[in-house]
Amino acid sequence: MEAKTKDLWVYIETKEDGSAKSVGLELLNPGRDLADKQGGALTAIVIGEHVEEAVRAASFYGADKVIAVDGPEFKNYTTDAYTAALYYLIEKYGPTTLLIGATPDGRDMGPRLSCRLKTGLTADCTALDIDTESGNVAWTRPAFGGNLMATIICPDFRPQIGTVRPGVFKKKPSGEDKAEVHYEDFHVAEEDIHTRLLEVIRDAAEEIVNLEDADIIVSGGRGVGGPEGFKPVKALADVLGATVGSSRAAVDAGWISHAHQVGQTGKTVAPKLYIACGISGAIQHLAGMSGSDCIVAINKDPDAPIFDVADYGIVGDLFEVLPALTEEIKKLKS
16 A cells, blocks of 8 residues: 555554553654654554553653544454454555564564555564665564574555564653544454454463563573572572563573563563673573663673673672672662
8 A cells, every 4th residue: 555644653552451561652762763754743553442541651652643443342452353453544544654562462463464455564673763765664673593683674565564572662751741642433343353362371470570671680591500590590689679581591491481581582671780690692682681771791701792792791600699799789778
């Protein structure tokens, strides 16, 4: 389809209670810059049931416009209902670009939507920019197992669509709530929704591991040596009020659950403080945490790649360093 406007859209995922999930609000941050460069409005798209709170959040985090679809059939995500709603909105308004969070729901809906619109989709992006020569969005994503970063452009079809990993960008409130809000009266018939959510079964670890929103993360890698090796990692996390993370190697070895994994195949995080314990710094892990404000690395190998991105490095045995560090922090706090 042809774009009718230069507007950039950000899809805001909602929870069952109608509030906004973090990933959509995060994407309003780079969306602001891209929309300004494209010369269009930054528009938030909210779909769900009782979405008033999500609409207000989208406005507060910088959207110029908010278009909302509200109905009982949208309380829980289904591919049929949500794709139909977003397809209807795109056909009606014709944006030039659409950003979607690379969540399970976003990764499900993005390909279906792009096929229906006969346009391209760049999946799992970690950086966004505008190509100065063409004016197209330059989508950057890991390729070849994370061994290099590829920048992809969709020059011929509209809208340009990409899914972006949660945690890559930080939420940036505008401090205002002045967005132009429009509710679309769109509904999907029950017989057109071919799937039903019967039950939600959550991993117990998922309930308490919120890596994307954590201000401090203490992560353990292969160097912890086993499940018992996470004890000093967790002790330091407890005294700091931090969340425990891990590298893929520790998860693959069965030492800790996948809910804690940081990296290309885990969560992308950007905390204020990231402490890497016994993590060598493979590129797949760095892709998931290099956006942290401050990185502290603890490793016995002085040549470990993790030190190349660390703000502070400690060359030493983590089983000696972590207990000493934990005790010093306890003294300071007392």
